[in-house]
Amino acid sequence: MTLTNADVARLADLARLDLTPEELSVMAGQLDVILDAVASVSEVAGDDVPPSSHALDLTNVFRVDEVHQSLSPEAALKMAPAVEDGRFRVPRILGE
């Protein structure tokens, strides 16, 4: 398994994560080593073994449908990077 810088760049793109050229090449090498170390995982379990996504047997949990005090708009917006008219202000979304 060899990950190229281009492979890592594509993954960084999927993860919405800017990496510098130096970070890309260091990481490509390190990820190769890590993937080599974990590769044998695919050889351990046979087809008859079911996957576990979780340690516990999870069942859906419902709560009583009661009205509770929730976060006020002021509290929710207090740590926002930008606010406008009582809302989160985000950068440009549509292509111009």
Next chain:
Amino acid sequence: MTSLIHATAAELADLLSTGVVSSEEVTRAHLDQIADVDGEVHAYLYVDSDRALDTARQVDRKRQQGEQLGRLAGVPVGLKDAFTYMGAPTTCGSKILEGWYPPYNATVTQKLIDADMIILGKTNMDEFAMGSSTENSAYGPTCNPWDLHRIPGGSGGGSAAALASFQAPLTIGSDTGGSIRQPAAVTGTVGVKPTYGAASRYGLVAMASSLDQPGPCARNVMDAALLHEVICGHDPKDSTSINAEVPNVVAAAATKDVRGLKIGIVKELGGEGYEPEVLARFREAIDLLANAGAEIHEVSCPHFPAALGAYYLIMPSEVSSNLARFDAMRYGLRVGDDGSTSTEQVMRTTRGAGFGAEVKRRIILGTYALSSGYYDAYYGSAQKVRTLIIRDFTQAFETVDVLMSPTSPTTAFTIGERANDPIAMYKADLCTIPTNLAGNAAMSIPAGLGDNSMPVGVQIMAPPQGDDRLYRVGGALEALLQDKWGGPLLGTLAKEAR
């Protein structure tokens, strides 16, 4: 009387309830110690002095007025910076959350407040709890109080170092692959990862949600039990919270009796790659338990060697999903928003600037393991291995009551030693990871020192909801070891500090 900073939490609780000392005095003693030594240790990211003293005075007043208070009322505690605490910055060791004040309290935090405990401040950690050395903190590493050139473990190195340098009698940690137990082992302290779901994850900044578990850190087993009792219990705000009674860990810690108890030694957790001194201390601990009447069995958990690989696929997969929330839109850092840049580019720039190297590495690894074409080979296979690990534990617990192993293959390494070798760093959690994958309970307690005079820890593992067994074995072993040593392992550090 031992000085207030060297006393156990249980001793402090007794001194407080009998009115011998006030919480203000106890709190001030710890704040003074922080001022004296934390410049060197760097266990805390934030010290909440004024509020801690205010709260202490309030608790003293309540006590004077004859209010019924909890056992740990007025006792100080340090909180890992992964837990939200209103009025204090919560950074999770990351630049992306620098200066963020959370709008709500974590359930664990609220339980400490409701128990009238005094939160001293927020302790240092690897960024988003990713690491085994606290070197990945964006705010600089924590140093091991036994040797300041060595790592205090991680991710909860701050919580462990605060205990070992007497800057808090109790601290809170969170454990995803060993982040409570490995720091405990390398600092000569006690750390417990309760059964998954025992303590609420609400308000714990998520790393890998199917593995994360809050737990108590202390200098002895009884103190850990008292804190365990405070922070555990059902929470409707966490859908994976266990809705059952918390096992009686305080009573279990007091029994000090292992007669007839069946202890399994995990064959796969030892041998090559383990420091001889670590194995020697482990063997001595087992011999003490055998002499005290425990039955020792060798047990095989054949799939444990695959646990590390499975963990390093499952955990990054969950990380890559969980950390998508840091998108620069609603809170935290925002970089490059100059009015002309797109939302998506601002996300990329911010995440690139705000996350450290290890976090980026795991996001990319997780994105890869989950990506189309690789999902079955990586994430899918890892989930199957997880099933096999759970089965290994289930089978082992059919014949023994608890399992034991070293906590970590080595004692504390030096700062910088493994910084550029991710695999060597990951191996620090070789023995602790299986428990997170299977969701059962585990504890690390000090077992002595290695050749380098650095602490060695031993791990006790119990079935899900068998947390009381950890405390029974841990309490008994601690008493046997302290008889041999003539006092607690940390006593040597306490003497040096005086």
